Amino acid sequence: MTLETFVHPSAVVEPGAQLGEGVRIGPFCHVGPQVVLGDRVELVSHVSVAGATTVGEDGRVFPHAALGSPPQNHKHKGGHSTLIIGRNATIREYASLHLGTDTSRGETRVGDNAYLMAYTHVAHDCTLGNNVTMANYAALAGHVDVGDFANLGGFAGVHQFVRIGHHAFVAGSAGVVGDVIPYGMAFGNRARLRGLNVVGLRRSGMSRSDLATIRAAYKLLFSPDKPLAENAAQAAAKFADSPVVMDMVEFVSQRGKRHFTVPALLDPEEDDGGESD
Structure with missing residues (x-):
């Protein structure tokens, strides 16, 4: 009809x-x-x-x-x-x-x-x-480039030429001036990473083992001990068999002169999205 x-x-x-x-x-x-x-x-x-x-x-x-x-x-x-x-x-x-x-x-x-x-x-x-x-x-x-399943909260503002990775979460009223990694969670005026979008990843069906792997890779990637490029190379070697980690590494490796949204500091609890397993 x-x-x-x-x-x-x-x-x-x-x-x-x-x-x-x-x-x-x-x-x-x-x-x-x-x-x-x-x-x-x-x-x-x-x-x-x-x-x-x-x-x-x-x-x-x-x-x-x-x-x-x-x-x-x-x-x-x-x-x-x-x-x-x-x-x-x-x-x-x-x-x-x-x-x-x-x-x-x-x-x-x-x-x-x-x-x-x-x-x-x-x-x-x-x-x-x-x-x-x-x-x-x-x-x-x-x-601005925004990946699949990304979620931006109310009043969030994203600076020109910034990339928001897939499955990322940008909190309400966040001011984003640097790229947000896939699965990342960004908060604050001049936003900082506050771990991973665990709620979104669970909703998408990510397994517990993959969640554990990506949490470990996140801590390695943003370790303050070395530059981001060196951390990315180390993560690529350590987690070469993990497609979700390699996805993050590839995103970071396309850096050029780009600015990234990074954690203000790495807290042992900050990568769990505020939830317990």
Whole structure:
């Protein structure tokens, strides 16, 4: 059975826009001429979708969200750039997601199953993996990369060009100016690592043995006795048979001149996410 597309009489859908089957566009929405809405996308009401923006199938966008506005970047010259949003996204009230910059990546991309709560912001040239959650008012500056299953708390702010590793957790009101390792947990204004996202890892099905291994590797990786690069090499040798550890080591090894979010100090209890086994 073919689902009927519905456009409210008060909505404006400009010529050229592509609407999939079963799309629902509520009152007072505006859809620009380069927009592509996948099957069963719903714009609840008062939603603006502009620019070369694609919203994947089964997405739902709530009132006053603004998708596909030009990048807030003085280097943008007005050329073609895009915003690509994956399937099954939930984008809540007043969220804003911008196009890429024509002098940079040229694309802002959000993966499948994104859950972006009210007033969140995804700036130009960001790349978000699948199953990313951003709580209310969390904001990403330009060129930020966020891995799969990462979770950002309310009012968290991430500096431009920072990488947030997959399965990482950024606490509410954290100010993140350095890369956060996969599985890491970052807290505080000018955030510091406070161990591993153990709750998230358990929810993802990680075994107790893998948790024990990654805890040991975390302590080795951020030991204050040696530089991070030497610790990473030692961890790679010691835990070569552990894919989860090698994942962290690879992330750190792509360092170049990058700044990392590191622990303020290593406390024997800080790597358990505040929970006992």
